[in-house]
Amino acid sequence: MTDLDDFAARLKTLTDGRASTPRVRDGVMTLALDVGGLGPDQRDGLVAAIREGGLTVPGVSDVRIAMTAERRSTRILAVASGKGGVGKSTLSANLAIALHRLGHKVGLVDADIYGPSQARLMGSEDQKPVARDKKLIPVTGAMGVPMLSMAHLVEPGKALAWRGPMVSGALGQLIDADWGDTDLLIVDLPPGTGDIQLSMVQKHKPAGAVIVSTPQDLALIDTTRAVSLFAQADVPMVGLVENMAGYACPHCGEISDPFGEGGAEREAATLSMPFLGRVPLAIDIRRQSDAGDPPAAGEGPHADAFRAIAEKVAAWLEQPASA
Ligand SMILES: Nc1ncnc2c1ncn2[C@@H]1O[C@H](COP(=O)(O)OP(=O)(O)OP(=O)(O)O)[C@@H](O)[C@H]1O
Numbered sequence: 001m002t003d004l005d006d007f008a009a010r011l012k013t014l015t016d017g018r019a020s021t022p023r024v025r026d027g028v029m030t031l032a033l034d035v036g037g038l039g040p041d042q043r044d045g046l047v048a049a050i051r052e053g054g055l056t057v058p059g060v061s062d063v064r065i066a067m068t069a070e071r072r073s074t075r076i077l078a079v080a081s082g083k084g085g086v087g088k089s090t091l092s093a094n095l096a097i098a099l100h101r102l103g104h105k106v107g108l109v110d111a112d113i114y115g116p117s118q119a120r121l122m123g124s125e126d127q128k129p130v131a132r133d134k135k136l137i138p139v140t141g142a143m144g145v146p147m148l149s150m151a152h153l154v155e156p157g158k159a160l161a162w163r164g165p166m167v168s169g170a171l172g173q174l175i176d177a178d179w180g181d182t183d184l185l186i187v188d189l190p191p192g193t194g195d196i197q198l199s200m201v202q203k204h205k206p207a208g209a210v211i212v213s214t215p216q217d218l219a220l221i222d223t224t225r226a227v228s229l230f231a232q233a234d235v236p237m238v239g240l241v242e243n244m245a246g247y248a249c250p251h252c253g254e255i256s257d258p259f260g261e262g263g264a265e266r267e268a269a270t271l272s273m274p275f276l277g278r279v280p281l282a283i284d285i286r287r288q289s290d291a292g293d294p295p296a297a298g299e300g301p302h303a304d305a306f307r308a309i310a311e312k313v314a315a316w317l318e319q320p321a322s323a
Pocket residue numbers: 081083084085086087088089090091112115117191243244245279280281282283285286287289290
């Protein structure tokens with residue numbers, strides 16, 4: 001085996017098969033490296049290691065690496081609601097965490113320009129994203145889930161004056177950030193169904209949409225509008241989540257249903273969409289969310305509720321039609 005063959009074999013192991021066979025001409029080694037799906041640090045580390053190794057091959061004085069960064073296909077899952085305050089942000093954060101715990105490479109985008117709250121929910125308020133090669137590098141939220149928020153791009157209170165194209169441009173920066181090997185982005189959309197939401201959905205084409213509603217809002221026209229927004233843009237519906245469904249007693253854990261049970265399944269059926277599950281109204285969910293400690297990151301009935309929803313979402317994502 002020549003020194004070059006020996007290096008080629010080591011290269012294969014080092015890069016997990018991402019590098020082409022190296023060639024040497026006039027003392028210059030050239031090779032192509034597929035860096036698709038790698039984060040900036042992984043990419044830089046790999047390039048440095050290859051360069052170092054290449055220079056140990058006798059007769060090689062320079063190593064040139066052509067990086068092929070074919071575009072990743074990161075799928076977007078939009079989380080939406082007909083109106084504000086129903087727990088869309090809480091669900092988005094906990095769904096991202098629960099999917100992460102199920103082994104998905106998931107990131108979270110807070111597109112809720114009117115009330116960005118993900119930095120608080122994910123305990124990342126003290127972090128500021130930096131840009132590299134004109135792309136934002138996500139910050140790290142709870143359980144290491146990468147995330148970016150509109151709050152990172154706009155001062156609180158100023159966003160309300162923004163017009164559709166500005167919002168759409170800002171959202172583009174969040175979605176086209178350097179997400180590394182993330183292959184699924186949960187996007188927490190602003191509440192409601194105006195032009196801004198529609199243009200965002202059309203431009204960034206989610207793979208699917210999750211609708212969040214509370215039991216008392218279920219039958220309202222707002223929820224129907226949220227569903228038809230996605231239908232207009234040809235975005236498939238993943239399903240409906242009923243939040244604040246029943247009250248979980250903080251003392252005994254018993255759940256009482258002041259709005260009755262089963263309404264959400266019925267409403268989901270009326271809207272021709274799957275029912276993904278219910279999350280009770282529980283003081284712990286609010287407390288933990290406010291403290292930047294998402295319940296889905298822990299153990300217990302609330303974590304179980306979010307995991308059950310995440311399992312249904314994951315099953316939906318695995319269907320061939322959603323790819
Ligand atoms: N299941 C729940 N149990 C208890 N409190 C909850 C639950 N879900 C959400 N909350 C609380 O309700 C409030 C609104 O939730 P959240 O911010 O997630 O709603 P939203 O729909 O994203 O609102 P907005 O329209 O302001 O973005 C928050 O204080 C949150 O902690």
